[in-house]
Amino acid sequence: MTELLKLNNLSRRFGGLQALENVSLSIGAGEVVGLIGPNGAGKTTLVNVITGVHTATGGQVFYQGKDITRYKPYETARIGLARTFQIVQPFPDLTVLDNVTAAALFSRSGFSIRQAQEFALEQLEFVGLFPQANLPAASLTLAMRKRLELAKTLAMRPKLLFLDEVNAGLNSAEVEQAMSLIKKIAATGTTIVLIEHLIKVVVTVCSRIVVLHNGQLISEGDPRQVVNDPKVVEAYLGKRYSQAAKDYLKNAEVSLD
Template structure:
C-alpha cells in the first residue's frame, strides 16, 4: 500500500506539560485507522498538530512525500488533510447546501460559486442530506449535523480525513449508519483516522489501531491484538486489572496446553 502520511517523532509541549511525546507512525492510502486512548491522552492535540492548528515542538509531519510540519490549517485543508470537530458547529444562518459549498470554496479547489454548489450537492446526496439541502443548518438534528460535517469535509476533496468523535451523542442505530458511511468514504480511496471512545465501534471499522496514553504511542497494529495488550488494558482500567487479566490469560493458556 502507498504511504500517504508519516509522523516522525512528533512532540508538543504546553509549558511544562508534554501533551504529545515522540509519536511516530505511518498511514497508507485507503486505510481506516482507529486512534484511541483514555481522556487526556493527547488524541485531539495530535490531530491539531497534523492539521497545523498547533505548532510542533519537535518532529516532522510528512504528507504525500512533502514535509508539512510548518503548515497552517488552511494549507493543510488545501493539500487534502481534512478533519471534523468533536463539537459540531455549522454556520447556523446558512443553509445546509451553503455550508458545504463553503467547504468546497475553501479547500476543494473551486473558485466559482456555481462549481462549488454543484460539488456540494454531490456530497450532500452522498451522505443522505440531499432532501434538506435548502434547510437552515441550525434546524438539523444532531445526527444530521454530523453528516453535514462529513459532507463539508468531503467537499474539500481530502486525501486524509481525520474524524474526531464523529459518533459522540448518537444512538446505536445512528452509529451503525455513520459506520456504513465511513466505509463508503474509505471505498473512495480516502484514508480515515477515527478518534473514538467506543471500543465496539473501533473494532468494527478499523483495520489498524493506534493507542495513545499520556501523549505517547503505547501500542499499534491489529485491532484484536492491540485491545488485548496488557499496556492498553492498564491504560484504560488500571494496573491491578491488567495484572488480573494477565494471570487469567496465562492460566487459560496453560489449561489449554494440557488438553
Template sequence: MTTTPLLQLDGLTRRFGGLTAVNDVTLSFGEGEIVGLIGSNGAGKTTLVNLVTGHLKPSAGRVTFAGRDITGSPPYRLARLGLLRTFQVVQPFAQLPARDNVAAAALFSGAAPDMASARDAAEAALLRLGIAHVADKLPPHLTLAERKRLELAKSLAAKPKMLFLDEVNAGLNSAEIDAVLDMIRSIAAEGVTIVVIEHLMKVVRGLCTRLVVLHQGALLADGPTDAVARDPAVIDAYLGARGAAMLEAAR
C-alpha cells in the first residue's frame, strides 16, 4: 500500500431535488485494499459508486484517482484509467458468446489494442475464473454463477487498478461464494484495490480488512472490520443485535 491514496473522495455529494442521496463523503482507498461498503437499503451505497465510476455527476465534491481529478468523467474514460465496476444485475451481450463479451471489455477499455489481442485476454480471464468451458456459449445458456464469473472476467480482462464489486455474490450458494472469494483475494494480491458492496456477513468478515458504513447518505464509520462491527452507532443504525451476532459468528 502506498502513502498516497489510489482513490480520494473529498466532500462528495449528490442531490436529487430535495433529497440528498450522498452527503459530504470524504474517503480514501490505498492500493491492494479489500474494503467492504455496507449500509441499509437506501443508505447511498450504489449512488456513491455511480458517482465515483462516472455513471452520475456529483452535485458537489471531488474525485481523484491516481493523482488525477476525474470528477464527472464518463465511464469509458475511467475504464481506460483502470477504474472499473461490476453490476448487481449482470447484463451481458446476450447475442455474443462469453468469449466475445469479455473481449469487448478488453478492447473498449483500451487494455487490448486489437480484436485478436482482446480475444487472447478473454481466453486468459475465462480460464483464470474457471469458466473457459463456456467460452462459446451465449450468456442466456449460462448458470447464474457462470454469469457472475463472466461479469468478473470482463473486469479482469480490462486490467483494473481498482474494482467495485456490487453484490457479486447475490444469489449464489455457499460453495459458489467461497470460490468467488478466493478469486477476489487472488486479484487483490496483484495490487488491485477492491471495494465490495455487500450484505452477506460471511463475505464481509471473511474478505474485508476494512469496513465503510453509510447511513442516510453520510459516512457513519470507517475502519478495521472488527472495530467497525462493534461500533454501537453501526449496530444501532445498520447491523442490529442479530446482525452484529452474525458478523461475529462469521469470524
C-alpha cells in the first residue's frame, strides 16, 4: 500500500499544555483509519496540526513524500487534504448548491461558475441532497447540514479526508445512513481518517484504529487488536465498551479469541 501521510514525532504545545507528544504514524492510500481516545486526548488537535490550523512545535508532517509541516490551511486544502468540523457552519443565507459551489471554485483554478455548479450538483447527488439544492442552508436539519459539510469537502476533490465527529447529535437511523455514506466515499478510493466516539461506527467502518491518550499514541492496529489492548481498555473503552466492540466485531463475522 502506497504511503500517503506520514507523521514523524509530531508535537504541539499550548503554553504549559503538551497537547501532542511525539506522535508518529503512517497512513496508506485507500485506508479508512479510526482515530479514537478520551475527550482531550488530542484528536482534533492532531488534525489541526496536520491541516495547518495550528503549527507543530516539533516533528514533521509528510504528504505524498513532501514536507508540509509549515503549510497553511488553504495550502493543505489545495493539495488534497480536506476536513469536516465538529460544529458544522454552512453559509446560512446561501443555498445548499451555492455552499458547495464555493468549495468547488476554491479548490480548482480555471473552473467557471457553471462548471463549479455542475460539479457541486454531482456531489449533492452523491450525498443525497440533490432535492434540497436550491433551499437556503439554514433550513436544513442537523443530519442534512452534516451531509452538506461532506458535499463541500468532496467538492474539493480530496485524496485524504478527515471526518471529525460526523455522527455527533444524530439518532440511530441517521448514524446508519452516515455509516453507509462513509463506506460509499471510501469505495471511491478516498483515504479517510475518522474521529469518532461511537465504537459501533469505528469497528464497522474502519480497517485500522489509532488511539490517542494525553496527546500520545498508545495503540494502533486492526479493530480486533485494539479492543483487546489492555491500555486502550483502561484509558478509554472500559470493560463494558470493550465488550460491546467485540460483540460488534462478532456480528460482522470477525473471529475473536
